[in-house]
Amino acid sequence: MTEDYVPDVAPDNILDNLRTAVVCLDDSLRVTYLNTASEMLFGVSARHCQKEVFDRALPYLADHRSRLTHALTEGAAYTDRELQLVAGDGEALIVDCTVTPFTQRDGRAALLLEFLSLDRQLRISRDDQMRVQNLANREMIRGLAHEIKNPLGGLRGAAQLLEREIGDAALTEFTAVIIREADRLQNLVDDMLGPRRPPDKTPINIHEPLEHVRALITTELPADVRLIRDYDPSIPEIPADREQLIQIFFNLVGNAVTALGGSGDILLRTRTQRLFTIGGIQHRLVSRVDVIDNGPGIPKDLLPRIFHPMVSSRAEGSGMGLPIAQYLVHLHDGLIECESRPGQTVFSVFLPMEAAHG
Numbered sequence: 001m002t003e004d005y006v007p008d009v010a011p012d013n014i015l016d017n018l019r020t021a022v023v024c025l026d027d028s029l030r031v032t033y034l035n036t037a038s039e040m041l042f043g044v045s046a047r048h049c050q051k052e053v054f055d056r057a058l059p060y061l062a063d064h065r066s067r068l069t070h071a072l073t074e075g076a077a078y079t080d081r082e083l084q085l086v087a088g089d090g091e092a093l094i095v096d097c098t099v100t101p102f103t104q105r106d107g108r109a110a111l112l113l114e115f116l117s118l119d120r121q122l123r124i125s126r127d128d129q130m131r132v133q134n135l136a137n138r139e140m141i142r143g144l145a146h147e148i149k150n151p152l153g154g155l156r157g158a159a160q161l162l163e164r165e166i167g168d169a170a171l172t173e174f175t176a177v178i179i180r181e182a183d184r185l186q187n188l189v190d191d192m193l194g195p196r197r198p199p200d201k202t203p204i205n206i207h208e209p210l211e212h213v214r215a216l217i218t219t220e221l222p223a224d225v226r227l228i229r230d231y232d233p234s235i236p237e238i239p240a241d242r243e244q245l246i247q248i249f250f251n252l253v254g255n256a257v258t259a260l261g262g263s264g265d266i267l268l269r270t271r272t273q274r275l276f277t278i279g280g281i282q283h284r285l286v287s288r289v290d291v292i293d294n295g296p297g298i299p300k301d302l303l304p305r306i307f308h309p310m311v312s313s314r315a316e317g318s319g320m321g322l323p324i325a326q327y328l329v330h331l332h333d334g335l336i337e338c339e340s341r342p343g344q345t346v347f348s349v350f351l352p353m354e355a356a357h358g
């Protein structure tokens, strides 16, 4: 390296592409810098944090004033592993955190804070396990569904023949039951088999299928349920199958409507998200669609199994809405996640901007 070496990449550019959240505080513990990963981790905007005292800008750090002050005045660096940071509203993050004092160009003391989110990493490995397990489950379910489909067709056909032969209204009532129940099973089996064709991906503005679903659902919305939009219109087009996206969002919004049981709010929110790992591949940019409702939440015992086939808390539910949505999201190399507590349930669909192979 020569003395007048100038890097090709601006330091800000490098810092904003780091997965580690980086925050700088000055000697009065005010925020002087915050990179993109910090914005994502703490859910804040760098512009709003600028010059703010750290605990107002980043409520997650509110309990750490004395340690930060000590690090600053004593010049003592420290690292906390698997530290739990809790914000005012009870939301928690798990991070590895390193605090390093340094001296600014003007000679004043400052702190460099680095956070590596473990939450997301723990979740990534869980996602991967889930994807593998889902694939295996799907194979088994498809096999089973095929086995049911043929005899079911035979059963229905025979009941129809019988119905024609007996002609006695009191008895055809029974054949009608057989036919109706066979049709119900047929629908279930079709759901279990999943889409018959691979996705037909064309560039799509994510808001188009979302708006389609909104229009469909609005017609049957109870009077006290509000469907609110918070779209980021700058999201670039993504390669996707329109029909399949409609199916995904329809299942999610439909569940939210059901969960609200007549009154409440559903928020459809779209965003882009940088540096997001799906199935071991780190994407520079993904689009994110959140379907949020303020209903009662998903029962705790159900939550870990929510994407499994035939898991339902409703007598008339087949429990196929979420596994189908998840399967279709996976066909788009995407990821679907759920977080739920009483009063707030969020289903998030992440879809990569670029096709995985090309």
Ligand SMILES: Nc1ncnc2c1ncn2[C@@H]1O[C@H](COP(=O)(O)OP(=O)(O)OP(=O)(O)O)[C@@H](O)[C@H]1O
Pocket (backbone or CB within 6 Å): 251, 255, 256, 259, 293, 295, 296, 297, 298, 299, 302, 306, 311, 312, 313, 314, 316, 317, 318, 319, 320, 321, 322, 323, 345
């Ligand atoms: N937004 C939500 N709020 C509360 N519970 C939910 C929500 N979304 C899903 N659930 C729970 O997850 C279960 C499974 O959902 P899923 O869509 O897979 O099946 P279903 O809605 O019961 O039946 P189907 O969609 O096949 O008609 C639901 O029965 C419900 O208990």
Ligand SMILES: [Mg+2]
Pocket (backbone or CB within 6 Å): 251, 254, 255, 317, 320, 321, 322
């Ligand atoms: Mg459903």
